[in-house]
Amino acid sequence: MTDEQIRFDRTLAAWERIETWLLSHAPRSHAALPGPAERSVIEAAEEAMGPLPPELRALWGLHNGTDWDGPGRLRILKDYDVFPVADAVWCHESVLAVLLDANDMGTRPWIPACATETDEPHLWNFVDTTTGRLGWNVHAGAFTEPDESGDTFVGWLEGIAAELERGPAGSGQHPGVIDGWLTWNEGRHHFPG
Template sequence: MTDEQIRFDRTLAAWDRIETWLLRYAPQSHAALPGPAEPSVVESAGAAMGPLPPELRALWGLHNGTDRDGPGRLRILKDYDVFPVADAIWCYENVLTVLLDANDMGTRPWIPACASETDEPHLWNFIDTTTGRLGWNVHAGAFTEPDESGDTFVGWMEGIAAELEGGGGAAGSKQRPSVIDGWLTWNEGRHHFPG
């Protein structure tokens, strides 16, 4: 089995754990998940951004992001949503590429993955397509590069699944999963775990 297939399969398995938890404990969040991205839309993302990481191909095959239309955000992944395909392309072309150019970093195999606000990304992460490692961008364009982050995207997702299943946040984390009226939330200082 190739590394790409392993990353693809691990992403599906981690997401299945998250979605199983949502169905049981946060049914409103689960019901609001969008349908899959059309294969032609995913192909257009590859044409616009270059080779796509298997993690995003797996997630977009299930849901076209985890954001939803309207004022509310789902924020399934610790207050982050997976970019819908169109928003990932927009972030790549209008934010990531601009920041890389401004910092004289050249082209990188980085693809935007998740953001706290996918339609206006300020806090967002990205996947290094080659390695699957997770990188972060924060306000003012400061990067935590994938080699510095110490985690892979799928490892981050697996950690979130474990937090949901275990009923608490990671050691030292201020964010804890809560459910309010059937919606998952990750709020500092407010912890109500279902079950």
């Protein structure tokens, strides 16, 4: 089995755990997930951005992002949503390319993955297509490169799935459910075990 297939399969398995939890504990969040992106849309994104990481191919094959048009955002992944394909392309061309040019870094095999606001990304992450490592954009255009973060995108997803399954531990953001919707906030929340 290739590294790409392993990354693809691990992504699907982690997402299945997340979705299973949503179905049981946050059914309104689960019901709001959009359908899969059309294959032609994913292929057009690859033409625009270059080869896609298998993690995003897996996720977009299930859902065209986790953003939605209702009040607020779904923010299933620790207050982040998976970019819909079109928003990822826009972020890649209009934000990431500009940051790379400003820092004289040239083209990188980095594809935007998730953001707190996918239609106007300020805080977002990206996947290195070659390695699967996760990079982070932060305020004022500064970012943590994938080689610096030490995290992989699929490892991040697996960690979120584990936190949902076991419940909150330690300080910081905790998952909770309010009126059937998943929430991630600091402090205390109703958490269904």
